[in-house]
Amino acid sequence: xxxxxxxSLETPKMERPTKLLIVxxxxxxxxxxxxxxGATAEIEAAGATWELVEVPGALEIPPAIATAHRLSNFDxxxxxxxxxxxxxxxYDTVCNDSSRGLMLLGLQGAALGNGILTVENxxxxxxxxxxxxxxxxxxxxxxxxxxxxxxxxxxKPKGSVGFRTxxxxxxxGEGTTSA
Numbered sequence: 001x002x003x004x005x006x007x008s009l010e011t012p013k014m015e016r017p018t019k020l021l022i023v024x025x026x027x028x029x030x031x032x033x034x035x036x037x038g039a040t041a042e043i044e045a046a047g048a049t050w051e052l053v054e055v056p057g058a059l060e061i062p063p064a065i066a067t068a069h070r071l072s073n074f075d076x077x078x079x080x081x082x083x084x085x086x087x088x089x090x091y092d093t094v095c096n097d098s099s100r101g102l103m104l105l106g107l108q109g110a111a112l113g114n115g116i117l118t119v120e121n122x123x124x125x126x127x128x129x130x131x132x133x134x135x136x137x138x139x140x141x142x143x144x145x146x147x148x149x150x151x152x153x154x155x156k157p158k159g160s161v162g163f164r165t166x167x168x169x170x171x172x173g174e175g176t177t178s179a
Contacts, residue, residue: 011046012149018048020144021074023064025057025081030107033081034129035115043078046145050078058083058094058116062101063140069110076111076144080137082125084116091118105143111147115140 026032036052043050051074055064058081065077075147079102085091095118115137119125121132128134 008139008142010143011042014047014145014148016152018046018075018080019073020048020076020141020148021064021065021066021068021072022050022052022078022141023055023061024052025055025061025116027057028082028084029123029127029142031082031117031122031125032080033132034126035082035117035137035140038129038131038135038139039078039080039141041114041131042138042141043145045141048075048145050113054080057081057103058098061098062105063117064100065110065112069105069108072129075168076113078113078115078137078144078146079103080115081117082123082129083116085120098128106147109151111144111151112141113140113145113147132133 005077022043024032024036040052041052053064053068055061061079061081065079068074068077079098080099083091083094083098095171098116099114099118102112106112117125117128117136119128128136131138140168
């Protein structure tokens with residue numbers, strides 16, 4: 001019986017300017033470097049550009065992306081980092097909360113790819129981070145690019161999500177967005 005097969009979609013080529021923000025937690029610097037190499041190669045192959053910012057740990061990645069999504073003009077985001085199981089339940093908290101934060105951002109309209117590795121040991125992380133191996137950094141970048149392409153295909157302008165205050169409506173802000 002053959003093993004499980006994996007299928008990867010072809011990464012879309014960006015026909016108009018596209019800029020991604022890579023947010024990385026370089027706690028395990030060698031792993032982060034591999035993830036970054038894979039992500040940047042994927043972004044550049046699609047004809048897009050990128051900026052890189054570092055944050056202290058995986059828990060800071062979702063707030064950094066949320067701030068950029070609110071205050072900047074990035075088309076998409078790539079979250080990179082590595083969480084290795086330790087002796088305490090802190091691993092579970094960091095894995096669950098960073099993943100949950102990224103999922104909420106995605107549901108609110110941020111086009112993002114999650115490349116935060118959650119592994120048992122450094123060896124597993126090295127295999128997944130290697131651009132010539134599993135290339136999870138490249139996969140996260142490809143996911144963000146696919147979501148950007150879908151947003152553009154469906155033509156929804158980027159705007160705020162959630163309830164609007166009466167003050168915003170009175171100021172003429174309801175229904176306005178900036179692309």
